Amino acid sequence: MEMNRLAFDFVIVGCGLAGTAAALELCQWGDVAVVSKEPVTGCNSYWAQGGIAAAVDHGDSVELHVADTLNAGHGLCHPAVVADVAGAAPDRVRWLERLGVSFDVDGKTGRLSLGLEGAHSRRRILHAGGDASGKNVMLSLHARLGDELNIVHLNHHAVNSLLVDANGRVAGVLATDANSGEELWIRARRGTVLATGGAGQLYARTTNPPGSTGDGIALAHSVGATVRNLEFVQFHPTALDADCNPRFLISEAVRGAGAHLVYRDGRRLMAFHPMQDLAPRDVIARTIYESLQRGEPVYLDARKVDDFQARFPTIFNGCLARGYNPERDLLPVAPAAHFMMGGVEATLAGETCVPGLYAVGEVSSTGLHGANRLASNSLLECLVMAHQLSLVLQDTEEMPLEAPDSLQPVTRFTTPPPELLSQVQDVMWTCAGIVRDGAQLQHGLSNLLALQDRYPHAAAVYTALLVVQSALLREESRGAHYRSDFPKTESALDCVDTRLQQPCTYATVPTH
Template sequence: MSRTVHHDGPLIIGGGLAGLSAALEAGPRKTLVVTPAPLLQACSSAWAQGGVAAALSAGDAPALHAADTAAAGAGLVETGATEVLTGDGRATVEWLASLGAPFDRDAAGGFAVSLEAAHSRARVARVGGDGAGRAILSALIAAVRAAPHIEVWEDGRLRGLIRDASGRVRGVLIERGVPGSGRMVEVLAPAVVLATGGAGGLFARTTTPVALLGEGMALAYGAGAEILDPEFVQFHPTAIDVGLDPMPLATEALRGEGARLVDGGGRFLLGEAADADLQPRDVVARAVHAARADGGGAFLDCRTAIGDRLPEEFPAVFAACMRAGLDPRETPIPVAAAAHYHMGGIAAGPDGRTSLPGLFAVGECAATGVHGANRLASNSLLEAAAFGRRTGRAAALETSATGATLPVRTVPDLSPEALQTLRETMSRDVGVVRDAAGLAGALEVMARLEAAAPGALPLVAARLIAEAALARRESRGGHFRSDYPAAAPVAEHARLRAQLQAAKPSAPVERAA
């Protein structure tokens, strides 16, 4: 039997950059943040290497940043949301710096910026070369712990969304303690903010925490929220292939500094032009995938362009290689394309509002339209912080509803063996290159797994991705179909919504003592 807690303020599920930005901006309204692990653990924000994209230099402007974002997004970028995002760029970086994020600075004291793929200008603000995510998130964590309006539960796993008969989201069911044997707590709140991260853990080859299984998207779908473009998964072309799960990341900034992708014979994968390796990530990822499939292998050669500067300028990459017994100053880094970012997710606006009253979504679990079919490098940290702030302010304005709520149905977890089968299936058949036969086969595997664990959230999330990929009979951005290699003449979004059966309200909940 679950205990019920009434919280009069925003309830935020997730402790990454998006969730904590929302929590800080929700003040002075009392805010509860719930995460399944201690802050700084098991969230993609802390692992981000590149930095925050924003128009920060004299030769740049939000409009140029927006144009690059639209070009990378392959026809599916929403103009209004993108203008809001890029317009917030400088203010967001300055806000993060004011909280203590130690961005690299130039000789004049301004923000040092780097060039990354598909950007027309150097505009990525970095920290310590490749340590942006962890440094920025650490600064926010310190601010959150010092904020009197924020309470944090660091042992809570989201198990369900609580709704009323009108469809409004009224709260969540949280399992606190050891997963599978913890105590259940119903938390009712005027606004629920999902900041649950992406779905990279659904793939056997991923650069993200393996615990990120798209569960927030799956629960939102089950509650009737609109899901936007779930088939669009970005595969990073330079995951370090040294047998680790998840795979360490070789940041794109290395290629911005002149590192080159080569095969086992030292031949350039994408041509000899100096900027050949700085094409959009989907193009580069397919080149890496093809080189490995052909047996020639794929490697990132940092020796000539960066060499002895690696330990100082890219310490995370250097340390990951050295731990694996590889010195990147002397040997090219073996790389593979791996699931890195989910462009699709819960349809939401720049202020986090979804199609369900009372439910907000922000960060990687949300699909705001700013990434379209292919995220522009380093726009994700900007989106998390900029839209996180907007979401926190909007959620703080919500007021509590009254009345009966619907009963919450919890679903079983996948066994470790079933989850591994799912992950291998997703990487093989729903990965960098897709076709009808592979996608249909993946859905058959999911159906078999579903029989043993009906409604398991990772299966729901995986099925949303695979079904939308099968339905999209074209290639666009991060979604490539070998049987439909051309893009359709008109770019169209995929919008999915579950057909819900009517349910009877439960008795009104009693306030906990």
């Protein structure tokens, strides 16, 4: 075999929690390649301050977890999917524990220490190392990844295209080695899995690391996969308002521990809402945005949170490095793009409408999150999908292939130069941000189409166009999608998803 041609049973694109968990599950059934353009420290999962939602306390139940998720999702969650994910949560927690993840326990009782986050009716958030949950989970799993002899991690490799055989099946990827510039044709004998994460870096203000440019959405759509509900971009309310990209995140768990959002004079920002500082993220994000538009800065007051430094060491040190002491100072905050509720339409096992192609984690759209993700459900979804994917793929047979040359790349995407990505970010923040309207979205669409004419192979532009087109189609306000020209939620659009497929057919259609 030539050096630039490799073959594995399973090829996984992305090394975050979804990709890593999938690799550890699939290596039971064959050899696995994990292909990633960033190391583990460059994925969203690693930087996740929040934990994993699971009904493991005696005062909680799967039914309550389901109800909270459905309530946050504003009529767009798929109830059966929500029930399956919430029901699987305790078992996935035990799986992590078997792999060496140590969840925080109460020093007095010895029981799991459970946190409270926005829109949850019970304390059900498990953490591992306080606000470094993502880091500790990922390091534990990547240590196991290195122990598995039939898993190969090809780091610093950007996937430019999906390889499709003569029967229209996705059968691998075309990747470029960032160090040598060599192109690798990596065949997947039994399944190609996208686990590329989100698209927060399409926005000028985001909590996402540099690699989150929506590549997986572009790759999947370019080969005919349906993408769904891309208009629903969650903006986290409390990113530190400092001029940097990514913005430093201050976890919702800090508000769960007693911090408050306030104006400079101490007035409570969320006093009007029944859930106050733990209202759904979309409500708080828009409230802060509107205040900033009026010229009134908003602050997080965490000065009365007990043992802040011990409970939130990552946040404490991060704020300190940026000139703020959470135990002494008000922290200026502003919303930033954080999570994609939409993505590649997939079953809970990651199956897409394209044979041979699977999508797991944030890049997918399973129907779990609806119009507004419930806090700490995302890492849980990664774990459940990886397990379900393994159950589906364990008995798959090798795809027939007459010759390596029968595989063809579809669209060869390129990594956007910094100046292009900056232009995309400005367009998306201005035209498809926290509050949108038809005129802004049309203006953004025109600007993006002009950029596509100049950079026809830029995945960032491709995905940004899909987001804007989706936002134009949904003429209502629901969850994280707020149209000032259609400010009301339309009951006729309950349970109606926005779906885009190639060749370009755009429609909002009921699916559940």
